Amino acid sequence: MLDTRVTKCRVPSEVEKVPRLYFMTLASNKKERPLALVTGASSGIGVELSRELARDGHDVILVARRENPMRDLATKLAAFGVNATVVAANLGVINAASCLVAELHERGLDVPDVLVNNAGFGDYREFSEAEPTKLAEMIQLNVTTLTELTRFLLPGMLARRRGRILFVGALAGFVPGPGAAVYHATKAYVVSLGEALADELHGTGVTVTTLCPGPTESGFDIAAGLDPDAGEARRRFMTARRVAQSAYQAMMQGHSLEVPGVINRLPAAWARLAARMLVKAAIGTNR
Numbered sequence: 153m154l155d156t157r158v159t160k161c162r163v164p165s166e167v168e169k170v171p172r173l174y175f176m177t178l179a180s181n182k183k184e185r186p187l188a189l190v191t192g193a194s195s196g197i198g199v200e201l202s203r204e205l206a207r208d209g210h211d212v213i214l215v216a217r218r219e220n221p222m223r224d225l226a227t228k229l230a231a232f233g234v235n236a237t238v239v240a241a242n243l244g245v246i247n248a249a250s251c252l253v254a255e256l257h258e259r260g261l262d263v264p265d266v267l268v269n270n271a272g273f274g275d276y277r278e279f280s281e282a283e284p285t286k287l288a289e290m291i292q293l294n295v296t297t298l299t300e301l302t303r304f305l306l307p308g309m310l311a312r313r314r315g316r317i318l319f320v321g322a323l324a325g326f327v328p329g330p331g332a333a334v335y336h337a338t339k340a341y342v343v344s345l346g347e348a349l350a351d352e353l354h355g356t357g358v359t360v361t362t363l364c365p366g367p368t369e370s371g372f373d374i375a376a377g378l379d380p381d382a383g384e385a386r387r388r389f390m391t392a393r394r395v396a397q398s399a400y401q402a403m404m405q406g407h408s409l410e411v412p413g414v415i416n417r418l419p420a421a422w423a424r425l426a427a428r429m430l431v432k433a434a435i436g437t438n439r
């Protein structure tokens with residue numbers, strides 16, 4: 153059930169272009185830079201992915217609701233000699249993707265060379281106690297906006313025969329998750345869509361990489377209703393920077409799936425193998 157009060161598209165009241173303050177000469181000597189769009193760029197993994205992209209010479213469009221942290225980040229990224237554009241937008245509402253794309257078009261920002269679908273959140277409580285509006289917002293953000301944004305921007309990438317798309321899924325996407333059932337289900341969707349698109353786009357010049365991090369230090373736990381100091385706190389193995397670095401490498405190399413950290417790879421591989429064996433047994437195939 154959707155809260156109709158939030159279905160109105162609340163996209164960017166303000167779009168700010170941060171000038172290349174410090175490296176004007178260096179930047180103007182450079183060839184045209186590739187453009188990257190990062191959702192969820194106000195915190196955690198999105199901040200670190202934006203940093204990786206800027207360090208590697210991409211102009212970046214930063215999208216999330218909180219404007220101030222993105223402004224601070226944009227100013228820091230300008231030190232790499234790139235342009236950073238801040239878009240304050242709620243992507244958890246109906247039509248958020250189409251509003252964002254329309255807004256970018258109006259501002260003359262081209263189809264990005266890199267699309268990072270990172271914005272997302274979880275909700276750790278029993279399904280029967282979860283707030284329906286929060287679940288609807290989660291599905292809208294983690295599933296619908298990610299799907300629509302990709303669908304809107306993909307044709308431009310295909311026309312150029314060039315593009316990198318990153319889906320931020322989760323290790324949670326490999327298994328059902330009692331206690332966070334809808335979050336796990338949204339991430340299972342992301343993993344499934346990402347892997348299917350990677351296959352579908354083979355040979356087109358556009359690649360899709362699905363990143364599946366395990367517990368990572370970021371703002372995620374607080375947003376998900378977990379108290380980091382309580383017994384329910386999850387063990388976090390990796391920093392957001394480390395996750396972003398391996399995601400960036402995998403995306404640029406066109407890998408279809410990236411599970412950062414050895415400690416996460418093992419359960420991911422086992423979950424997939426076990427699922428495959430069970431499905432094979434159910435449908436009676438030996439292949």
Ligand SMILES: NC(=O)c1ccc[n+]([C@@H]2O[C@H](COP(=O)([O-])OP(=O)(O)OC[C@H]3O[C@@H](n4cnc5c(N)ncnc54)[C@H](OP(=O)(O)O)[C@@H]3O)[C@@H](O)[C@H]2O)c1
Nearest residue numbers: 192194196197216217218243244272322367368370371372
């Ligand atoms: N941390 C982990 O343990 C972990 C593990 C596996 C997967 N992941 C995934 O990694 C991704 C990034 O999360 P994180 O760990 O970096 O957590 P985070 O620090 O909480 O970052 C989440 C980002 O999503 C943005 N966001 C949330 N709701 C939004 C909305 N309605 N509209 C626009 N942006 C919104 C937030 O910005 P605003 O609040 O400013 O809007 C923030 O920039 C998520 O998809 C998450 O599911 C995280």
